[in-house]
Amino acid sequence: MSELHGKPGQGIGARVPRKEDARHLHGRGNFVSDLIFPGQREVVFLRSPIAHGILRGITKPAGFESVVYARADIAGIRNIEAPSTLPTYKLSTQPPLAQGKVRFVGEPVAMVVAKTRAEAEDIAEQIQLDIEELPALVDAHRARLDTDVRVHNEWSDNLFLTLDFDNNFEAESKKATIVVTREINLARQAMVPMEGRAIVAHWDDRAGQLIVYTSTQAPHVIRVGLAQFLGIDEGMIRVISPDVGGGFGLKCVLWPEELCVAWLALTQKKPFRYIEDRREHLTAGANCRQHHYTVTAYADQRGRLLALDAQITIDGGAYSNWPFTIGLEPGQATGNLPGPYEFKGYRCKTYCVATNKPGFLPYRGVARTGVCFAMELIMDAIARAVDRDPYEVRYENLIPPQLMPYNNVSRKHYDSGDYPRALAMVREKLDYDGWLARKAQGEPDGRLIGIGFASYCEQSAHGTSVFASWGLPLIPGYDQATVRTTPDGGLEIRVGVHSHGQGMETTLAQVAHEVVGVPIERIRVVHGDTGITPFSTGTYASRSIVMAGGAVGRACQTLLPRYIHIGAHLLKCKPDDARFEKSEVVGPNGRVSLKEIATAWFLRPERLPVDVDRDGLEATVGYKPTVDTGAFTYASHGAVIAVDPEVGGIEILDYVIVEDCGTMVNPMVVEGQTLGGVAQGIGTAMFEESPYDANGQPLASTFMDYTMPGATEIPAIRIYHTESPSPYTLFGIKGMGEGGAIAPPAVIFNGVNDALKDLGVEVNETPLTPKKLLEAIERARQAHPQRKVA
Amino acid sequence: MKSAKFDYTRPHDVRAAIHALADALGEAKFLAGGQSLGPMLNLRLTRPKLLVDVSRIEALRSIDVVNGSIRIGAAVTHAEIEDAGASLARNAMLPAVAREIAYRTIRNRGTIGGSLAHADPAADWPLALAALDAVIIVNGPAGQRSIPSARFMLAAFTTQLADDEMIEAIIVPELSPSARWGTYKFCKRTGEFPDAAAMAVFDPARRIARVYVGALSGAPVPLDALARGIAQQGAVALTATAVDRAIAMAVPELDAVGRKMHAATTMRAVQQALAS
Numbered sequence A: 001m002s003e004l005h006g007k008p009g010q011g012i013g014a015r016v017p018r019k020e021d022a023r024h025l026h027g028r029g030n031f032v033s034d035l036i037f038p039g040q041r042e043v044v045f046l047r048s049p050i051a052h053g054i055l056r057g058i059t060k061p062a063g064f065e066s067v068v069y070a071r072a073d074i075a076g077i078r079n080i081e082a083p084s085t086l087p088t089y090k091l092s093t094q095p096p097l098a099q100g101k102v103r104f105v106g107e108p109v110a111m112v113v114a115k116t117r118a119e120a121e122d123i124a125e126q127i128q129l130d131i132e133e134l135p136a137l138v139d140a141h142r143a144r145l146d147t148d149v150r151v152h153n154e155w156s157d158n159l160f161l162t163l164d165f166d167n168n169f170e171a172e173s174k175k176a177t178i179v180v181t182r183e184i185n186l187a188r189q190a191m192v193p194m195e196g197r198a199i200v201a202h203w204d205d206r207a208g209q210l211i212v213y214t215s216t217q218a219p220h221v222i223r224v225g226l227a228q229f230l231g232i233d234e235g236m237i238r239v240i241s242p243d244v245g246g247g248f249g250l251k252c253v254l255w256p257e258e259l260c261v262a263w264l265a266l267t268q269k270k271p272f273r274y275i276e277d278r279r280e281h282l283t284a285g286a287n288c289r290q291h292h293y294t295v296t297a298y299a300d301q302r303g304r305l306l307a308l309d310a311q312i313t314i315d316g317g318a319y320s321n322w323p324f325t326i327g328l329e330p331g332q333a334t335g336n337l338p339g340p341y342e343f344k345g346y347r348c349k350t351y352c353v354a355t356n357k358p359g360f361l362p363y364r365g366v367a368r369t370g371v372c373f374a375m376e377l378i379m380d381a382i383a384r385a386v387d388r389d390p391y392e393v394r395y396e397n398l399i400p401p402q403l404m405p406y407n408n409v410s411r412k413h414y415d416s417g418d419y420p421r422a423l424a425m426v427r428e429k430l431d432y433d434g435w436l437a438r439k440a441q442g443e444p445d446g447r448l449i450g451i452g453f454a455s456y457c458e459q460s461a462h463g464t465s466v467f468a469s470w471g472l473p474l475i476p477g478y479d480q481a482t483v484r485t486t487p488d489g490g491l492e493i494r495v496g497v498h499s500h501g502q503g504m505e506t507t508l509a510q511v512a513h514e515v516v517g518v519p520i521e522r523i524r525v526v527h528g529d530t531g532i533t534p535f536s537t538g539t540y541a542s543r544s545i546v547m548a549g550g551a552v553g554r555a556c557q558t559l560l561p562r563y564i565h566i567g568a569h570l571l572k573c574k575p576d577d578a579r580f581e582k583s584e585v586v587g588p589n590g591r592v593s594l595k596e597i598a599t600a601w602f603l604r605p606e607r608l609p610v611d612v613d614r615d616g617l618e619a620t621v622g623y624k625p626t627v628d629t630g631a632f633t634y635a636s637h638g639a640v641i642a643v644d645p646e647v648g649g650i651e652i653l654d655y656v657i658v659e660d661c662g663t664m665v666n667p668m669v670v671e672g673q674t675l676g677g678v679a680q681g682i683g684t685a686m687f688e689e690s691p692y693d694a695n696g697q698p699l700a701s702t703f704m705d706y707t708m709p710g711a712t713e714i715p716a717i718r719i720y721h722t723e724s725p726s727p728y729t730l731f732g733i734k735g736m737g738e739g740g741a742i743a744p745p746a747v748i749f750n751g752v753n754d755a756l757k758d759l760g761v762e763v764n765e766t767p768l769t770p771k772k773l774l775e776a777i778e779r780a781r782q783a784h785p786q787r788k789v790a
Numbered sequence B: 001m002k003s004a005k006f007d008y009t010r011p012h013d014v015r016a017a018i019h020a021l022a023d024a025l026g027e028a029k030f031l032a033g034g035q036s037l038g039p040m041l042n043l044r045l046t047r048p049k050l051l052v053d054v055s056r057i058e059a060l061r062s063i064d065v066v067n068g069s070i071r072i073g074a075a076v077t078h079a080e081i082e083d084a085g086a087s088l089a090r091n092a093m094l095p096a097v098a099r100e101i102a103y104r105t106i107r108n109r110g111t112i113g114g115s116l117a118h119a120d121p122a123a124d125w126p127l128a129l130a131a132l133d134a135v136i137i138v139n140g141p142a143g144q145r146s147i148p149s150a151r152f153m154l155a156a157f158t159t160q161l162a163d164d165e166m167i168e169a170i171i172v173p174e175l176s177p178s179a180r181w182g183t184y185k186f187c188k189r190t191g192e193f194p195d196a197a198a199m200a201v202f203d204p205a206r207r208i209a210r211v212y213v214g215a216l217s218g219a220p221v222p223l224d225a226l227a228r229g230i231a232q233q234g235a236v237a238l239t240a241t242a243v244d245r246a247i248a249m250a251v252p253e254l255d256a257v258g259r260k261m262h263a264a265t266t267m268r269a270v271q272q273a274l275a276s
């Protein structure tokens, strides 16, 4: 990595290795599938083979009636409904097992229980489904206009939601001399975490509780959901999320499968488990990224953006998820499209359309990968229209630092940062001028070189007011952390967020170390268990290091005066004369360790002062930033792309990132998060796609057809940092978990379009497969026969 | 997905394997590396009652050089061919082809016989062995016979192999010291089956000139006229127009994009051969 130094020590800013690495590198992680309970039964879901149809009947195989469940057999489970306060929002009703209708291929229709998965599948394939096929709604544009065929019969059309936004568009657009319009498309995808969804549930007689182990980002939210839709008290449920092999948004919502398996354990008081397989994931989990844009930019002669007009269509699939609702995606798309740019007129109409596909979920980057793709492609299109360098045009349009904090055209409040500087640094680190010279020379192997840039800002740790504006049924408020001093002077931190690759078992310990000074080896972070952690809405929206980190910091700060008070007593001095320094209390005539202080409180109370704080050496404290509209991380990415125009191959020759996430808690973790995100972004740009045929049949149900990027497709990415602390958060931390996945499609497409500019080729639809690239070149050849096309 | 129920047997010689298959009356399948059969079993696209594992039959496991030919047992893995550089000095194309198949974990298990029997149109061995003029030895209840590799594969996933026959070995001629060859395939991702592939072998001492295109909808297709032209005239016969025309004639069903991709691939394979 580019800058191997971090701050010395183990506190905020130190590049310490992750505590969680040892168990994962040795294969000793503990995932749901690693848990085996005596007498455990395997659950398999029979899924709809048809995209849209009337479910007339289900015939259970003879002899297996008691182990096959249809909707009527699980009457105790309520249908999943996620209400929203957004105007125009229509409520979808999702039965845990299909009832009346099937609405996408992969929708659970029946549930089978057996000793092994194979036996359960044997039974499942004998179940007969009587489904009367209806025309499938596969294309969101057509579904939007269709009122005869409807995904939800009780609706008048197929619109989940329509958002209209206008801020000064008419007046600003009139000033423009350049008008550029583009149609931009992103394919549907699956999130493809290494570990799919996984649930084991059993009944604990001693606790009188339903214990649900599930691979989730948000154990507390899943408990709320299970209680709500099973109709039981929350106290009767304990949700444990052990090691989780990737969440990415897939695992921040309640799944019908979770309800069904929990219900089995609740009603039969035995252990049951369901482990999603890859084929189920690629079909029933094809649920993200699919946006269509028609964007028109209004600019002046120099390419200065004055106004933007957009129509966004989101293919929402069949159901709105609980608790985030389908409103999150259109809300984020509409609000985030203007990105890091300064302009004054904006109009946007966003349709979120119901189709016969799995319901849309928020995937890492939520809507911003799409909006960044659209915005950055249009930036380059403006540059081409005014015949200027896309770098220059982009640079001049970025919000300058002197305007920070800045209220942008979509009424987002950007807290801090120097956006143009990040872009300028990318230019320098990439050696843009050197590449331009090489490009002008041409490559001996006939490949064409292009350079692409993209800039974005990433709203992170946005809180109550923002989620309330998206109309959610469950809105984050204060996040809490419990910090406990152990009798031997160590710390135990309990948080309600979940760490599944983010490295928070390390970074939260670093935050505590910053305040208390205990070595991080002696700070244990406990998470993922509603039984022993304080409530949190969980890990999503790049929020956890700000929210849980803030709560940990504040809880530690709360303990300091208590340590000092006891320490001063032990040192026989006044508390005012003592101070806390690196896990010791220091007085005028000596020092006493946290261990001695903790020993006094827990084991030798006769040594305590009479007026000791009775709340002791444990504190649970809530936190949210002073301004809850978000701490905005930002970055610019730049890449050099070589296009092989004869076969349609693309190679990324260099990839540079300059990112600013405020105060970094651990630069190595920041880089790891960024790298993983970029790999996913490269997947979106070049490989991943869940295509459907006209009948709504998914065409990529294995990795044979669904192409993931692998190690050889990820270039050596160079990451550089600047630090503009947020004025609103503790320590100035900003969240950054999603950012890496936002810019790559924009960067890569801009690079390819730059490479192919002389051929008159412009591509704007993910994924950029060799075939699509060659087709675009072929089309350009037919359109401009005079040009020299490969 | 889990496979439907099946039985498993691991015979120790070819004869026992053939018997085991025949005894199951069409309900059995040979299992070699399982790299193609495994997924098909799990997706329940195939449901044999019995798997006859041939992967450890000694007679199918060796590479031997005999009178100017190389005999590769059907159960030899891609990785073993990749690593057999020394014993394959007289046909260095074999390890070169093996090295480009999928990635090492697949090559550690996948076998040359399994690849030929499976007959994926984008697979490397059907193409390479056709270009190399290999002969495939098959064996069954009716006895042993040999089939020229260029005629072995009939269509996608379809070969001359009878239901009760097994592939026993592949006989590949050694190349002359003056032989030149080239292989090129274009995969959208490392380890993926290719979108386009071509291989060329020019061995003037043995009067051989072959250019084959693969990764089509069916079996690999020879470009004989182009190969002859190049053998006679050298690089001057290798023009973009000549290659494009050869592909268009040999594979008329290709669309413009497919033709372009295969033409570029063929051009690169032949260029590589001529430059070697």
Ligand SMILES: Cc1cc2nc3c(=O)[nH]c(=O)nc-3n(C[C@H](O)[C@H](O)[C@H](O)COP(=O)(O)OP(=O)(O)OC[C@H]3O[C@@H](n4cnc5c(N)ncnc54)[C@H](O)[C@@H]3O)c2cc1C
Pocket (backbone or CB within 6 Å): B029, B030, B031, B032, B033, B034, B035, B036, B037, B038, B054, B074, B075, B100, B101, B102, B103, B106, B109, B110, B111, B112, B113, B114, B115, B117, B118, B120, B122, B123, B124, B125, B165, B166, B167, B168, B191, B192, B193, B194
């Ligand atoms: C991710 C991935 C990528 C791949 N990429 C490539 C690639 O780039 N190029 C390429 O060429 N291949 C590729 N393959 C296929 C791989 O090369 C397999 O080795 C090959 O398809 C089958 O060989 P196998 O030994 O695994 O056969 P198996 O899967 O065991 O069997 C395949 C079929 O052959 C039959 N069979 C096996 N042995 C015999 C025999 N001796 N006689 C008669 N019938 C037999 C079986 O009954 C079965 O029908 C890839 C596979 C995977 C999983």
